[in-house]
Amino acid sequence: DAGVTQSPTHLIKTRGQHVTLRCSPISGHKSVSWYQQVLGQGPQFIFQYYEKEERGRGNFPDRFSARQFPNYSSELNVNALLLGDSALYLCASSRELIYGYTFGSGTRLTVV
Amino acid sequence: QQQVKQSPQSLIVQKGGISIINCAYENTAFDYFPWYQQFPGKGPALLIAIRPDVSEKKEGRFTISFNKSAKQFSLHIMDSQPGDSATYFCAASIRGSNYKLTFGKGTLLTVNP
Numbered sequence: 001d002a003g004v005t006q007s008p009t010h011l012i013k014t015r016g017q018h019v020t021l022r023c024s025p026i027s028g029h030k031s032v033s034w035y036q037q038v039l040g041q042g043p044q045f046i047f048q049y050y051e052k053e054e055r056g057r058g059n060f061p062d063r064f065s066a067r068q069f070p071n072y073s074s075e076l077n078v079n080a081l082l083l084g085d086s087a088l089y090l091c092a093s094s095r096e097l098i099y100g101y102t103f104g105s106g107t108r109l110t111v112v
Numbered sequence: 113q114q115q116v117k118q119s120p121q122s123l124i125v126q127k128g129g130i131s132i133i134n135c136a137y138e139n140t141a142f143d144y145f146p147w148y149q150q151f152p153g154k155g156p157a158l159l160i161a162i163r164p165d166v167s168e169k170k171e172g173r174f175t176i177s178f179n180k181s182a183k184q185f186s187l188h189i190m191d192s193q194p195g196d197s198a199t200y201f202c203a204a205s206i207r208g209s210n211y212k213l214t215f216g217k218g219t220l221l222t223v224n225p
Contacts, residue, residue, distance in 0.1 A: 004155070033212065035213075040217075040218075041217055041218070042116075042118075042201050042203075042215030042216050042217050042218050043156065043201075043213070043215050044215070045212045045213060045214070048212055056212050058212070090155050090156070092155075094211075097211065098211060100158060100161075101158070101211075101213070102158070103148075103155030103156050103157065104155050105153065105154050105155045106154075106155050
């Protein structure tokens with residue numbers, strides 16, 4: 001079975017631009033979460049979605065938004081990019097709203 | 113406010129030795145404590161996890177020890193191998209928050225041959 005798939009793998013954007021990151025969960029997984037991992041730090045929770053509804057939001061500004069589609073895939077959008085948004089963005093999926101999330105390999109975003 | 117504190121930041125162990133990584137938490141509502149292993153260019157992978165109703169859990173060479181009263185838990189890697197060289201993260205979560213994970217800052221483990 002395919003794992004959690006994220007695209008693109010790498011991305012370079014300019015300050016002020018907008019970015020959309022995509023995630024396909026493991027087949028049968030209904031919950032998707034997004035995490036931001038700054039270099040040298042542990043991942044930080046951004047959003048959690050289950051059955052297309054937002055079920056949790058971390059301490060991130062409104063420039064960050066996300067959604068989940070009927071096929072359970074998800075998008076993370078970031079507006080007005082700042083240099084500090086440079087990070088590895090991780091998507092994790094789970095069958096239900098339980099523990100045992102499986103992470104994808106992430107999208108490395110560089111803002112210049 | 114860092115809710116999960118992890119130490120050490122980095123660790124060098126000889127092949128066959130024991131690697132020990134420690135974590136301390138503040139929120140007594142945490143009820144699930146996983147450890148993740150991350151290789152460069154990859155996402156974190158679940159290694160082993162424990163709930164606070166047990167004091168120890170062992171899976172192969174990996175053991176979690178849990179001390180509820182001290183609000184501490186640790187990962188022990190027995191017979192450490194060069195292939196174990198990676199960054200290890202402890203985490204904690206709460207059933208009531210749908211198990212969103214709060215991670216420590218990570219420990220870079222290097223196992224020398």
